[in-house]
Amino acid sequence: MPLSSSGPLSSSGPAGSSGRAGRSAGRTGLTEQLKRGLEAPICLTWELTYGCNLACIHCLSSSGRRDPRELSTAEARAVIDELAEMQVFYVNIGGGEPTIRSDFYPLIAYAVSRGVGVKFSTNGSTLTPARAGELAGMDYVDVQISLDGADAATNDAVRGRGSYEAARAAMDNLAAAGFGPFKISVVVTRENVDQLDALWEMALSYRAQLRLTRLRPSGRGADTWSLLHPTAAQQVDLYTWLVAHPDVLTGDSFFHLSALGEPLPGLNLCGAGRVVCLIDPVGDVYACPFVLHDEFKAGSVRDPGGFAAVWRSSALFTSLREPASAGACASCGSYDACQGGCMAAKFFTGLPLDGPDPECVHGHGEALLAGVPAGGAPSPGPGHSVPVSLSARRR
Numbered sequence: 521m522p523l524s525s526s527g528p529l530s531s532s533g534p535a536g537s538s539g540r541a542g543r544s545a546g547r548t549g550l551t552e553q554l555k556r557g558l559e560a561p562i563c564l565t566w567e568l569t570y571g572c573n574l575a576c577i578h579c580l581s582s583s584g585r586r587d588p589r590e591l592s593t594a595e596a597r598a599v600i601d602e603l604a605e606m607q608v609f610y611v612n613i614g615g616g617e618p619t620i621r622s623d624f625y626p627l628i629a630y631a632v633s634r635g636v637g638v639k640f641s642t643n644g645s646t647l648t649p650a651r652a653g654e655l656a657g658m659d660y661v662d663v664q665i666s667l668d669g670a671d672a673a674t675n676d677a678v679r680g681r682g683s684y685e686a687a688r689a690a691m692d693n694l695a696a697a698g699f700g701p702f703k704i705s706v707v708v709t710r711e712n713v714d715q716l717d718a719l720w721e722m723a724l725s726y727r728a729q730l731r732l733t734r735l736r737p738s739g740r741g742a743d744t745w746s747l748l749h750p751t752a753a754q755q756v757d758l759y760t761w762l763v764a765h766p767d768v769l770t771g772d773s774f775f776h777l778s779a780l781g782e783p784l785p786g787l788n789l790c791g792a793g794r795v796v797c798l799i800d801p802v803g804d805v806y807a808c809p810f811v812l813h814d815e816f817k818a819g820s821v822r823d824p825g826g827f828a829a830v831w832r833s834s835a836l837f838t839s840l841r842e843p844a845s846a847g848a849c850a851s852c853g854s855y856d857a858c859q860g861g862c863m864a865a866k867f868f869t870g871l872p873l874d875g876p877d878p879e880c881v882h883g884h885g886e887a888l889l890a891g892v893p894a895g896g897a898p899s900p901g902p903g904h905s906v907p908v909s910l911s912a913r914r915r
């Protein structure tokens with residue numbers, strides 16, 4: 521049974537405010553509070569494994585092979601204990617494909633038993649009718665099926681041959697088991713942005729919720745971003761579509777598009793290290809899931825003091841909670857809405873962190889990108905990608 525999607529980061533916006541003026545004032549106060557950080561993250565992503573049976577060309581963690589240093593079952597349970605003590609309301613579990621860990625289901629059951637809800641992302645390939653039935657009987661567990669196109673040709677070009685069929689079978693199984701409103705999670709690309717209506721209708725047909733996320737140039741996405749990220753004209757269409765579909769979940773993905781007009785629902789700031797962070801499969805803690813790079817590594821859950829010490833007092837997270845300079849965006853009239861965009865998108869495209877987002881709706885990012893020399897962007901490294909010959913066999 522899914523978790524509720526209401527709350528401060530939901531697509532429906534901060535709870536309790538009414539009317540545009542009230543929403544705006546409430547939003548500003550909340551934004552300032554969130555910028556200073558919280559006792560515990562609101563949006564904690566935990567990648568349980570680098571292992572994956574697919575090789576998506578935009579994978580933010582360059583997953584493929586398991587890492588021998590991945591947290592053991594006992595260590596993972598200890599992390600859950602810590603999250604429970606910190607009163608973390610829920611954790612987003614991903615990977616890699618998290619369900620390939622043999623202890624995956626016992627671990628999510630343990631999290632729920634400790635009062636930590638679980639929302640997990642999966643490519644659906646292991647979600648059999650029996651598994652779907654078990655999940656339907658669990659409280660505080662939600663499922664996100666990843667799908668990057670409304671048809672097999674569009675999806676499989678990104679996620680690999682057979683992945684569309686596997687994802688649809690998983691959705692069928694969840695629906696047949698009466699799971700409730702699971703999520704269909706789509707990374708918006710140049711190739712699927714014209715399919716948003718079809719994806720929305722697909723979600724409706726399952727009584728599921730559509731969740732859209734932004735393509736960031738992280739992991740293997742660094743190599744594919746320039747070809748796959750939506751064009752400037754498509755960004756405008758996407759913004760218009762999102763305004764017309766407030767029921768679609770977006771998290772913090774598209775706040776840079778708020779510079780086009782009324783603010784989009786969701787978190788309108790970069791929450792990295794403030795309300796967002798990532799625990800990777802080996803226990804390292806990063807500012808957000810899209811910045812797997814030493815520069816944004818705050819510590820490890822294996823360090824003395826564990827995750828709580830990293831979250832509350834690491835030098836990196838402390839600095840990210842300081843007031844940030846608007847830099848080259850300071851003179852932009854849209855800064856309050858856009859906040860200069862996404863730190864990860866800037867970092868991995870080689871742009872200064874205190875300047876415009878590479879997809880700045882006023883075109884400033886595009887102009888700056890033209891000046892980044894070849895090889896001038898930081899490399900995300902090879903990660904855990906399976907060698908090309910093997911991954912080609914999977915497609």
Ligand code: SF4
Nearest residue numbers: 790792808862863864
């Ligand atoms: S760096 Fe980008 S993806 Fe990460 S929290 Fe900030 S805005 Fe979100």
Ligand code: SF4
Nearest residue numbers: 849852858876877880
């Ligand atoms: S100049 Fe900066 S603040 Fe203005 S729209 Fe572009 S990225 Fe956003």
